[in-house]
Amino acid sequence: MTLHQHLPSNPRSIKTRFAIRFLQTLKRLNKNRPISSSLREIHGRYRIVKLAADASMASVVGSRRVWSRALLWKIRNRALRCNSMKRKRIHALRVRRRGGGGHPTRESGFGQANDLRKLVPGGEVMDICSLLDETADYIKCLTTQVQVMRNIADLYTS
Amino acid sequence: MDKNLFLNAGNPPLQHFEPSMPTWQSLSSAVELNCSSDQSSDCFLNPPYWDKSSDQYTHFESALSSMVTSPAVSNSAMSNESFVIRELIGKLGTICNSREISPPLMAATTTGTPYIGGGNNSTNTSCYSTPVNSPPKLRMAIMDQLVKENLPNLRNSMPLNPALPVVSADPGFAERAAKFSCFGSRSFNGPKSQFGLNNTELQYKSSAPSLGSGMLPRVFSSPSLKAAESPMENKHSAQTQMGMRSDNGFGSVSDKKLSKLSGSAANSNEESSVSEQIPSGETGSKTPNEMNSRKRKAVSRGKSKEDVPIQSATKIAEADDDTNAKRPKPTEENGNEFGGVKTEEETKGSTNDEGNESQKLAKANTKPPEPLKDYIHVRARRGQATDSHSLAERVRREKISERMKLLQDLVPGCNKVTGKALMLDEIINYVQSLQRQVEFLSMKLSTVNPSLEFNMDGLLSKEIFQPNGSLPHPVHPLDPSAPAFYGHQPQQSPQQKNISAGPASQCSADKLDATFCRNFGMQLPPVEGFSEGVSQFPTFCEDDLQSIVQMGLGQSPNQATEFRLQSFPVQNQTSCMKIEL
Numbered sequence: 001m002t003l004h005q006h007l008p009s010n011p012r013s014i015k016t017r018f019a020i021r022f023l024q025t026l027k028r029l030n031k032n033r034p035i036s037s038s039l040r041e042i043h044g045r046y047r048i049v050k051l052a053a054d055a056s057m058a059s060v061v062g063s064r065r066v067w068s069r070a071l072l073w074k075i076r077n078r079a080l081r082c083n084s085m086k087r088k089r090i091h092a093l094r095v096r097r098r099g100g101g102g103h104p105t106r107e108s109g110f111g112q113a114n115d116l117r118k119l120v121p122g123g124e125v126m127d128i129c130s131l132l133d134e135t136a137d138y139i140k141c142l143t144t145q146v147q148v149m150r151n152i153a154d155l156y157t158s
Numbered sequence: 159m160d161k162n163l164f165l166n167a168g169n170p171p172l173q174h175f176e177p178s179m180p181t182w183q184s185l186s187s188a189v190e191l192n193c194s195s196d197q198s199s200d201c202f203l204n205p206p207y208w209d210k211s212s213d214q215y216t217h218f219e220s221a222l223s224s225m226v227t228s229p230a231v232s233n234s235a236m237s238n239e240s241f242v243i244r245e246l247i248g249k250l251g252t253i254c255n256s257r258e259i260s261p262p263l264m265a266a267t268t269t270g271t272p273y274i275g276g277g278n279n280s281t282n283t284s285c286y287s288t289p290v291n292s293p294p295k296l297r298m299a300i301m302d303q304l305v306k307e308n309l310p311n312l313r314n315s316m317p318l319n320p321a322l323p324v325v326s327a328d329p330g331f332a333e334r335a336a337k338f339s340c341f342g343s344r345s346f347n348g349p350k351s352q353f354g355l356n357n358t359e360l361q362y363k364s365s366a367p368s369l370g371s372g373m374l375p376r377v378f379s380s381p382s383l384k385a386a387e388s389p390m391e392n393k394h395s396a397q398t399q400m401g402m403r404s405d406n407g408f409g410s411v412s413d414k415k416l417s418k419l420s421g422s423a424a425n426s427n428e429e430s431s432v433s434e435q436i437p438s439g440e441t442g443s444k445t446p447n448e449m450n451s452r453k454r455k456a457v458s459r460g461k462s463k464e465d466v467p468i469q470s471a472t473k474i475a476e477a478d479d480d481t482n483a484k485r486p487k488p489t490e491e492n493g494n495e496f497g498g499v500k501t502e503e504e505t506k507g508s509t510n511d512e513g514n515e516s517q518k519l520a521k522a523n524t525k526p527p528e529p530l531k532d533y534i535h536v537r538a539r540r541g542q543a544t545d546s547h548s549l550a551e552r553v554r555r556e557k558i559s560e561r562m563k564l565l566q567d568l569v570p571g572c573n574k575v576t577g578k579a580l581m582l583d584e585i586i587n588y589v590q591s592l593q594r595q596v597e598f599l600s601m602k603l604s605t606v607n608p609s610l611e612f613n614m615d616g617l618l619s620k621e622i623f624q625p626n627g628s629l630p631h632p633v634h635p636l637d638p639s640a641p642a643f644y645g646h647q648p649q650q651s652p653q654q655k656n657i658s659a660g661p662a663s664q665c666s667a668d669k670l671d672a673t674f675c676r677n678f679g680m681q682l683p684p685v686e687g688f689s690e691g692v693s694q695f696p697t698f699c700e701d702d703l704q705s706i707v708q709m710g711l712g713q714s715p716n717q718a719t720e721f722r723l724q725s726f727p728v729q730n731q732t733s734c735m736k737i738e739l
Contacts, residue, residue, distance in 0.1 A: 050600035132561035
C-alpha cells in the first residue's frame with residue numbers, strides 16, 4: 001500500500017537492488033537462526049551477515065568490475081573449502097593483520113598503492129591505473145552498502 | 159561488372175592525356191575508341207569531376223584504363239580478369255622500371271589472386287589487381303577531388319614517393335602521387351593485421367600508390383558518408399561501387415553506407431577500416447564530416463591528430479573497441495607514440511629538453527578521453543620531450559591524475575589535499591573506514607531479534623522514505639535488543655549525526671525509558687551477550703570508533719547513559735554504544 005507511493009526513483013539502481021537482495025538474504029538467514037545468545041553464535045552470525053552483505057553487493061554489481069569478481073570468487077572458494085576450524089583461524093589471522101594495518105608506512109609515489117591493493121578485493125594484480133578505477137567504483141558501492149545497511153539496522157533498532 | 163566499372167573509370171580522362179608519356183599516348187586512340195562503351199550515369203568518373211583533376215596524370219590514368227578496356231572489350235566475359243591483369247602488368251612492367259613494383263605485381267599475378275598490394279583480401283579485386291600504378295593514379299584524381307579540401311597539408315609534408323620515377327615525370331604529379339601514396343599508406347596500416355604480413359610487406363615494398371590502391375576503396379567509403387552532406391551523389395555512388403567491386407566486404411559496407419549514411423552500417427565489415435571508423439566516430443557523437451576530415455588530416459596535421467586521437471584514445475589498456483582503433487591512424491599505430499612522435503616532430507618541431515609537463519598543462523592540450531579507441535595519440539607540447547618513452551609516461555601520468563580527480567570527488571574532505579601521496583592516504587583511510595562500517599552494521603544486524611519480520615514491502619518503503627537513514631522515525635516501537643546498540647556514526651559525518659542525535663535523544667527519552675523498563679527482563683540476556691561480544695572485538699573498535707562513541711556519549715549523557723548504567727550492569731557496553739535516537 002505504501003510501497004507504490006514510495007517507489008524508488010530508480011528501481012534498478014544499485015542501492016535498490018542491493019537492498020532487496022540483502023533483505024532477502026537476511027530473511028533467509030533469520031529463518032533458520034536459533035535464538036541463542038552465546039558469543040560464538042553471535043560472532044558466527046555476524047560473519048554470515050557480513051558475508052551476505054558483501055556477496056549481495058558484489059552480485060548486484062556483477063562481473064563488470066574486477067573487485068566484484070574477486071570478491072565473489074573469494075566467497076565461493078571459502079564456501080567450497082568450508083571448514084569451521086579453518087574459518088576461525090583465517091578470520092583470526094585476518095583480524096590480527098588488519099589490526100596492524102593502520103600503521104602509516106607511507107612511501108612516496110605509489111608505494112601506498114600496496115596498501116590500497118590489500119583493501120580493494122582483487123587489487124593485487126592490477127596496475128595503478130585500473131587500481132584507481134576499481135577503487136573509485138568500490139568506494140561508491142561501499143557507500144551505498146553502508147547506507148542501505150544503516151537504514152535497515154535503524155529500522156530494526158528504532 | 160568490375161571490369162565495367164573499371165572501364166568506366168577509364169573513360170572520362172581520355173581527353174587529358176599528357177604528352178610527356180608517349181607510351182600512354184599511343185593508347186589514347188584506343189581509349190577514345192573504348193570510351194563510349196559501358197558508360198553509365200553513375201560512373202564516378204563523371205566528366206565534371208574529371209575536369210577538375212589535373213591534366214597531367216589524368217592522361218596517364220586514361221591511358222591505363224584504355225589498356226584495361228581494350229582487352230576488356232575484346233573479351234566480354236569477366237573471367238578474363240587475370241588475363242587483363244597480366245597484360246597490364248606486362249605493359250606497365252616495361253614502363254615502370256622500379257623493381258619494387260614489379261615483384262609484387264608478378265607475385266600477385268603468379269598467385270592468381272587479384273590482389274596486388276592493395277590490402278584487399280577479397281577475391282573481387284579485379285579492377286584493383288591491375289598494375290600497381292594504374293589504379294592509384296586513377297584514384298588519385300578522384301582522391302584529389304575528394305580530399306583536396308581536407309588535405310591541404312598532406313602534399314606539403316609528405317615526402318615524394320621514390321618508387322614512381324617513371325610515371326611521374328611531372329613534379330606536380332609526383333607530388334600528388336606521394337600524397338595519395340602516403341594517404342594510402344596511412345590508411346593501410348590499419349587493416350594490416352587483417353591482411354597478414356605478406357600484404358604489408360608487399361605494401362611497403364611496392365610503391366606507395368600501390369598501398370593507396372587498396373586503400374582507396376575504403377577511403378571512398380568514407381566520402382560516401384560525406385555524400386550525405388555533399389551533393390556529389392553520383393561520384394560517391396560510383397566510388398562505392400568501385401569499392402564494392404574491389405571487395406565484397408567493402409561493398410556491403412559501402413552499400414550500407416549509402417543507405418544509412420548515419421553511420422550504422424559498418425557493423426559487418428571488419429576489413430573496412432575507414433568505414434568502421436566512421437560509424438563508430440559517428441556514434442561517438444562526431445559528425446561524419448568531422449571524422450572524415452580528421453582522418454584525412456591525421457597524418458600531417460598535429461592539430462587534427464590532437465582532435466581525433468586524443469579524444470578517442472586515451473586508454474591504451476582498455477581496448478574496448480578493437481575495430482575502430484587502428485585503421486585510420488596507421489602511422490601512429492606502431493608503438494602508439496612513435497608515429498605520433500614522428501609526425502609531431504614534423505609539424506611541431508618540439509625541442510630537445512626533458513620537459514616536465516605539469517598536469518595543468520596537460521589539461522590544456524589534451525582532450526577528454528573517449529574509450530572507443532584503444533590507443534593514444536599524444537601531442538608533444540612545446541618545450542616537451544618527444545621521446546616516445548616520455549610521451550608514454552606523460553599519457554600514463556595524465557590517466558592517473560584523471561582518476562585521482564575522480565577519487566577526490568568521491569572521498570569527502572579531499573578537496574584541500576594536494577599531491578598523490580596524501581590523496582592516496584586519504585583514500586586508503588576512507589576505504590578502511592567504510593569497510594569497518596560495514597562490519598559494524600552487519601554486527602548490528604546480526605543481533606536483531608529474529609522474531610521481527612523482515613517485511614520486504616514495508617522495509618523498502620520505509621527505507622526509500624529515509625534515503626540516508628539519518629534519523630530513524632521515533633514512531634517505530636523500540637526493538638528490545640536495539641537500545642543496547644545504536645548505529646555508529648561514520649567518521650565522515652559525525653556532525654550531522656550528532657546534531658540529529660542530540661535533540662532526538664531528548665524527545666524520545668521517555669519512550670526509551672518506558673520500553674526499557676518494560677523489556678528489561680527480556681532484553682538483558684541478548685543484550686548482555688551482545689555487549690560481551692562487542693567487547694570482544696577491540697580490534698574493530700579502533701581509535702576512530704572509540705572517539706565517535708565518546709563523542710556521542712558526551713552529547714547525550716543525561717538520559718540515555720543513565721538508563722544504560724541502571725539497566726545494564728555490564729559496563730563494557732557503554733564504552734561501545736551510544737544512543738542515536
